[in-house]
Every structure is written in C-alpha cells, then in structure tokens.
Amino acid sequence: MEASALTMTTELRAKLANILARKSSRAGEFTLSFEPAVFPLNLRAQFTGYVRIALEIGCGWGEYTRAWAAMHPQTLVVALEKKLARVLSSSRTQKQERIENIRYMVLDVAWFFEGVFAPGQFDEITINFPDPWPKARHHKHRFVSPDFAASLAHIAALQGKLTFATDNYAYAREALTVFEASPMWQNDNGSFIVRSEISGRPQSYFETLHRAEGALIYFLQFSRQELRS
Numbered sequence: 001m002e003a004s005a006l007t008m009t010t011e012l013r014a015k016l017a018n019i020l021a022r023k024s025s026r027a028g029e030f031t032l033s034f035e036p037a038v039f040p041l042n043l044r045a046q047f048t049g050y051v052r053i054a055l056e057i058g059c060g061w062g063e064y065t066r067a068w069a070a071m072h073p074q075t076l077v078v079a080l081e082k083k084l085a086r087v088l089s090s091s092r093t094q095k096q097e098r099i100e101n102i103r104y105m106v107l108d109v110a111w112f113f114e115g116v117f118a119p120g121q122f123d124e125i126t127i128n129f130p131d132p133w134p135k136a137r138h139h140k141h142r143f144v145s146p147d148f149a150a151s152l153a154h155i156a157a158l159q160g161k162l163t164f165a166t167d168n169y170a171y172a173r174e175a176l177t178v179f180e181a182s183p184m185w186q187n188d189n190g191s192f193i194v195r196s197e198i199s200g201r202p203q204s205y206f207e208t209l210h211r212a213e214g215a216l217i218y219f220l221q222f223s224r225q226e227l228r229s
Contacts, residue, residue, distance in 0.1 A: 017039040018034075020105070020106075021033070024105065027091070027106050028087065028091035030103055031091075032078065032105050039116075040118045041121070043118075047076045051075065053076045053123055054068075054077045054124040055125045056125075056128065057080050057125070058080065059080065059128075062079065062093065064204035064205075066090065066094055066099055068202050069099050070097070075101060077102045078102075078103050078104075079102055079105070080105050081106065081107075082106065090102075114151055117155040121157070123160050125156060125160065125163070127164045127165065128206070129165055129210075144164075144174060146178060146181065149179055150182065160224040161223055163198070163220065165218070166218050167216065167217055172220065184227055185223070186223050186225045196217055196218070196219070
C-alpha cells in the first residue's frame with residue numbers, strides 16, 4: 001500500500017477527511033461524518049451503543065444491507081458504495097423502513113482502508129458479488145490482492161469474520177488463493193473449501209438474479225487471526 005494509518009501525515013489525513021466529508025455532504029442523513037481531528041475513524045468509540053460493527057464493501061442499492069441490518073439491530077453496519085445515487089436510494093428506503101443501524105460512506109474500494117479506519121474496528125466484513133471483470137485485459141481492475149487482504153486484516157477485529165460472495169468461479173478461485181496465502185486470515189470451512197449456501201443469510205439482488213439463472217454461488221469465509229510466523 002502507498003500509505004497507511006501509521007505513515008500518513010497530518011496534512012494528508014486532513015485532506016482525505018475533507019474529500020470524504022464533501023462526498024458525504026450530499027449523501028443524506030445516514031452517512032458517516034468526517035473531522036480531521038478524529039481521523040482515521042474509531043467507530044467503536046463513536047458508536048458505543050452497538051455490540052458489534054460490520055462493514056459491507058460495495059452495498060449497491062442496499063437490499064442486502066437493509067435486510068441484514070434489520071436482522072442484527074445491535075450491530076452497526078457501515079456500508080461503502082462509490083455511486084451516490086445508490087446511497088441516496090438505500091438511505092431513503094432505510095428511513096421508510098425505520099432501520100437505525102446503517103451508516104453509509106461514499107467511497108471507492110480502491111482507496112486505502114488503513115487511512116480511513118482505525119485498526120481492529122470490524123467484527124464482520126462482507127464483500128457481495130464484486131464486478132469480476134471477466135475479460136483478461138480487465139483483470140487489473142479486480143481489487144482482491146495481497147495488499148487488499150492485509151488492509152482488511154488491519155481494520156478487522158481479532159476473530160472478525162470475512163465473507164466474500166461471487167458467482168464467478170475464476171474470481172472465487174483467485175480470491176481464495178489470495179486469502180489462503182495471507183498469514184492473517186484462516187478459512188473457516190477448511191483449507192481451500194468454499195460453501196454454496198449460508199443458512200439464514202439474506203439474498204442480495206445479484207445473488208437472486210444469478211441463482212435464477214442457474215449459476216453456482218461461491219461463499220468464501222475467513223476469520224482474522226493473530227499473525228502467523
């Protein structure tokens with residue numbers, strides 16, 4: 001990674017906070033607030049009324065996010081989405097459904113999480129059906145990499161859970177290889193084993209669509225470990 005919470009200067013941290021603040025100022029009442037003095041974000045200190053904190057990377061229109069949050073009212077859900085229109089839409093529906101425990105962030109996953117979140121923040125991290133960029137010339141756009149796995153480990157709590165869902169076999173295999181190679185993540189299902197179902201888990205729009213088309217779904221499940229030597 002080019003920068004981290006440990007190496008980021010005060011000036012760069014303030015600049016990042018201001019950029020995110022401008023993005024969020026247009027994104028509705030349920031977005032996170034950003035102040036350089038309290039950046040990177042310590043959500044555990046800011047939201048003391050919640051037992052657990054979860055992160056969803058790429059929440060889309062928020063159908064999974066809202067369903068999961070409604071099932072876990074004592075968990076604060078931080079939902080990242082780079083498209084403002086999707087955040088505004090989900091936020092409006094969230095208000096209508098009277099769901100209180102979701103906060104949004106308008107953020108591209110290519111940004112370095114270590115500069116945004118303090119260490120050990122998240123008990124659960126979910127990545128739902130990221131764009132697989134199936135053509136070989138587009139593989140460079142896939143965001144799963146050793147650096148990405150390390151960034152997620154930095155912001156995950158010890159024994160925090162990571163779930164990666166996709167219908168693309170090649171992307172599942174690539175992500176599985178990356179997380180299996182990380183000394184900070186351990187496969188909950190056994191080495192190089194994935195699941196096709198998770199009982200009680202809400203379905204996202206893309207999961208519903210892909211299952212209707214007869215596609216297989218691949219769920220990778222890992223837990224954050226102490227650094228293995």
